[in-house]
Amino acid sequence: MPPVLVSTEIVIGTLIVVAVVVLATTYLRRRYIAKGLPLTLCGLRAAGTDRWRLGLIRFGDNALEWYTLGGVSVRPRHRWLRQRLLLEAPERLEGSDSIPLLPDASRVPCSDGETRFELALQGPAYTALRSWQEAAPPGYNVNVA
Structure with a gap:
C-alpha cells in the first residue's frame, strides 16, 4: 500500500x-x-460599540445569564440580576444593524444600574424576557394570608 x-x-x-x-x-x-430552563439565541452589544456578539441567554430564577455561542466554558460571560435589570422599548433592527442569524430581531436597550448594553431578540424571545423580568421571583415579596 x-x-x-x-x-x-x-x-x-x-x-x-x-x-x-x-x-x-x-x-x-x-x-x-x-439545565431545564428557557434558553434562546440573542445578540449582545456593549454601549458605544457597533459590533453584535451572538450568544445564548438563560432566564434563571433571579438572574438573566448570557453565554457565548462558541467555546467550551459553561460559566455565563454576563449575569444581570432581575431586580436591577431595566428594559427599555424595543426598536426593530434594520439595514446594516441587522443580524443575519436573527431575522426580524429588535434591539432592546438595557441597563443594570451602572452598565448599559443592548440585546437583540426576536419577537417571542423579547416577550419571554419582558414577562420574566416583570414576574416576581419565588418567595420574593410574597404575602400569603
Whole structure:
C-alpha cells in the first residue's frame, strides 16, 4: 500500500474524529447550560460599540445569564440580576444593524444600574424576557394570608 494513501486515510480519519468531538462538545455544553430552563439565541452589544456578539441567554430564577455561542466554558460571560435589570422599548433592527442569524430581531436597550448594553431578540424571545423580568421571583415579596 502506498504511504501517501495511508497518510491520507489517517488525516481524513483524524478530521472526522475532531468534527465529531466538536459537535458532541457543543451539544453537551448547550444541554448543560440549559439545565431545564428557557434558553434562546440573542445578540449582545456593549454601549458605544457597533459590533453584535451572538450568544445564548438563560432566564434563571433571579438572574438573566448570557453565554457565548462558541467555546467550551459553561460559566455565563454576563449575569444581570432581575431586580436591577431595566428594559427599555424595543426598536426593530434594520439595514446594516441587522443580524443575519436573527431575522426580524429588535434591539432592546438595557441597563443594570451602572452598565448599559443592548440585546437583540426576536419577537417571542423579547416577550419571554419582558414577562420574566416583570414576574416576581419565588418567595420574593410574597404575602400569603
